[in-house]
Amino acid sequence: MNKNIQAIRGMNDILPEEAKFWDFLESAVGGLFAGYGYGNMRLPVVEATQLFNRSIGEVTDIVEREMYTFPDRNGDSITLRPEATAGIVRAVIEHSLLHDGPKRIWTSGPMFRYERPQKGRYRQFHQIDVEALGFAGPDVDAEQIAMLARLWKQLGITDVELHINSIGDAEARAEHRVDLVKYFEAHLDQLDEDARRRLHSNPLRTLDSKNPRLQHLVEAAPKLIDYLDAAAREHFTALQALLHAAGIGFVVDPRLVRGFDYYNRTVFEWITTRLGSQGTIAGGGRYDGLIGQLGGKAAPACGFAMGVERIVLLMKEYQFVAPARSADAYIVYVGDGTAAQALRLAESLRDAGLIVLMHAGGGNFKTQMKKADSSGARFAIIIGPEELAAGEVSLKPLRAADAQVRIAPTRVAGIIQQSV
Numbered sequence: 001m002n003k004n005i006q007a008i009r010g011m012n013d014i015l016p017e018e019a020k021f022w023d024f025l026e027s028a029v030g031g032l033f034a035g036y037g038y039g040n041m042r043l044p045v046v047e048a049t050q051l052f053n054r055s056i057g058e059v060t061d062i063v064e065r066e067m068y069t070f071p072d073r074n075g076d077s078i079t080l081r082p083e084a085t086a087g088i089v090r091a092v093i094e095h096s097l098l099h100d101g102p103k104r105i106w107t108s109g110p111m112f113r114y115e116r117p118q119k120g121r122y123r124q125f126h127q128i129d130v131e132a133l134g135f136a137g138p139d140v141d142a143e144q145i146a147m148l149a150r151l152w153k154q155l156g157i158t159d160v161e162l163h164i165n166s167i168g169d170a171e172a173r174a175e176h177r178v179d180l181v182k183y184f185e186a187h188l189d190q191l192d193e194d195a196r197r198r199l200h201s202n203p204l205r206t207l208d209s210k211n212p213r214l215q216h217l218v219e220a221a222p223k224l225i226d227y228l229d230a231a232a233r234e235h236f237t238a239l240q241a242l243l244h245a246a247g248i249g250f251v252v253d254p255r256l257v258r259g260f261d262y263y264n265r266t267v268f269e270w271i272t273t274r275l276g277s278q279g280t281i282a283g284g285g286r287y288d289g290l291i292g293q294l295g296g297k298a299a300p301a302c303g304f305a306m307g308v309e310r311i312v313l314l315m316k317e318y319q320f321v322a323p324a325r326s327a328d329a330y331i332v333y334v335g336d337g338t339a340a341q342a343l344r345l346a347e348s349l350r351d352a353g354l355i356v357l358m359h360a361g362g363g364n365f366k367t368q369m370k371k372a373d374s375s376g377a378r379f380a381i382i383i384g385p386e387e388l389a390a391g392e393v394s395l396k397p398l399r400a401a402d403a404q405v406r407i408a409p410t411r412v413a414g415i416i417q418q419s420v
């Protein structure tokens with residue numbers, strides 16, 4: 001049987017109707033982030049595998065079983081990026097971007113994780129990722145959260161809840177870990193395979209387990225927030241005060257730990273109940289140790305990533321309608337020599353900033369007019385043999401009852417612009 005080639009499982013085509021939401025979201029965030037001083041940056045989608053092993057952590061779901069890792073033709077192990085922070089930090093170190101002070105950066109693009117595809121969870125998915133590097137916070141922590149709150153408002157998303165937690169610094173985590181291991185050891189029979197394997201290598205990850213059978217156990221486990229030292233506690237208190245001041249509601253969620261090893265202190269997620277178990281639309285936190293850990297001059301940092309597919313799903317849930325501009329004119333042309341005239345006119349109208357659809361593919365006057373009508377354009381511009389001979393065009397309003405007029409081509413732009 002001759003089967004057509006299809007897209008790879010879990011990797012989606014974003015068709016034109018769908019892409020409208022993406023375009024809107026992408027242009028909205030560009031403007032929004034600029035308003036907070038964040039500049040765009042673009043990065044490769046493949047990196048050396050070691051980058052992710054060393055940043056995300058060897059004993060995490062992502063590194064253990066979700067990465068697309070393969071040798072290139074040279075035999076070097078490379079990985080399709082599963083997230084953006086590690087690449088940003090690599091680039092920041094490689095180009096000494098912090099030499100003249102802290103930086104606010106954002107990036108976006110496809111990420112790859114070998115997960116079980118379902119609604120809101122794919123193998124190629126897209127993130128918009130924001131990082132403030134060289135800032136100790138909690139002011140930038142609050143700034144990033146405020147930025148997201150503003151974005152939800154712009155997109156008309158209301159059913160979304162901010163969860164925050166502090167997971168402290170290295171010392172607090174070491175103390176917590178001792179108690180956590182003891183606790184899990186006392187409940188060994190209830191642990192799943194992953195949790196058992198990670199019992200001594202990375203017990204914290206079990207707190208982020210998606211296994212429903214473990215939720216009960218995780219609920220009652222020792223909480224990191226009870227282990228914070230004075231400095232981390234102060235940071236967390238200050239963040240909460242800033243959020244209060246900005247009028248941003250939140251829930252302190254002592255269960256929130258997130259799936260990467262590099263986080264410390266502030267972690268946060270924005271969660272909606274409207275997408276089932278794929279309800280986290282954005283998540284982030286501080287990673288004060290990562291830049292130093294990857295070989296850069298130690299500098300604190302905070303960032304977050306949002307899942308574009310999930311946000312688009314939510315925009316649809318809310319029946320968000322992206323403001324769209326329909327074409328200003330559709331050019332219909334019939335007869336020898338009219339094509340060149342039509343193209344010249346179309347280009348000059350575009351010079352004037354108009355959206356112009358030029359008929360393509362031939363056909364008689366009637367079929368072309370039908371196309372003009374169904375295109376949604378406000379005007380049809382008609383160039384036939386008579387118009388050509390007279391050096392004029394016919395301008396026919398398609399959405400108003402006004403009469404068709406014969407005019408010089410140079411007058412067309414002005415009339416269309418005035419008719420808005």
Ligand code: ATP
Pocket residue numbers: 083113115120121122123124125126127258259278279280281282283284305306307308309310
């Ligand atoms: P989840 O808990 O849902 O697996 P995560 O904690 O693994 O999410 P992060 O790594 O923090 O997610 O990525 C940030 C955001 O990217 C998530 O909040 C989500 O919106 C989105 N995201 C993560 N994984 C996927 C995926 N496989 N498909 C679609 N979106 C994803």
Ligand code: MG
Pocket residue numbers: 259
């Ligand atoms: Mg995940």
